[in-house]
Amino acid sequence: MKIALGSDHAGYELKQQIKKILDELKLDYKDFGTEDENSCDYSDYAINVSEAVGKKEYDRGILVCGTGIGMSIAANKVSGVRAALVENLYSAKMTREHNDSNVLCLGGRVIGPVIAEEIVKLWLGTDFIGGKHNRRIGKIMDYENLNR
Numbered sequence: 001m002k003i004a005l006g007s008d009h010a011g012y013e014l015k016q017q018i019k020k021i022l023d024e025l026k027l028d029y030k031d032f033g034t035e036d037e038n039s040c041d042y043s044d045y046a047i048n049v050s051e052a053v054g055k056k057e058y059d060r061g062i063l064v065c066g067t068g069i070g071m072s073i074a075a076n077k078v079s080g081v082r083a084a085l086v087e088n089l090y091s092a093k094m095t096r097e098h099n100d101s102n103v104l105c106l107g108g109r110v111i112g113p114v115i116a117e118e119i120v121k122l123w124l125g126t127d128f129i130g131g132k133h134n135r136r137i138g139k140i141m142d143y144e145n146l147n148r
């Protein structure tokens with residue numbers, strides 16, 4: 001599994017922690033920036049990571065900003081992306097099983113490092129269950145394709 005990672009300044013610290021988790025899991029990833037805690041625009045990183053996932057250059061994306069909200073708004077504008085803002089373990093599991101989310105958005109100023117680690121591991125390790133959820137996602141993707 002290849003993962004595209006990105007953050008703004010407010011998500012930088014948590015992104016660094018996530019890189020350690022991905023190293024431990026021996027997962028392949030690329031950090032699309034930002035490189036430090038200087039103020040920057042989350043939208044730039046959301047779009048770059050999401051484009052890479054939408055074009056299937058990467059299997060999944062993980063985006064971190066202060067709340068995760070700006071990242072999720074921007075990521076969901078990109079074709080082929082189903083981004084989920086997740087703050088708890090139940091949502092981490094459900095958004096993989098039901099939504100087949102391919103981008104995880106986290107709020108570095110909202111959740112602590114321990115819950116973040118558990119969310120990342122659960123989200124990466126949970127499979128889409130398909131069935132009726134294929135139909136539901138299909139309607140979203142059809143709408144997206146019609147309005148491109």
Ligand code: RB5
Nearest residue numbers: 010065066067068069070
């Ligand atoms: C940056 O101050 C903050 O607005 C950003 O990280 C994010 O929370 C936006 O949604």
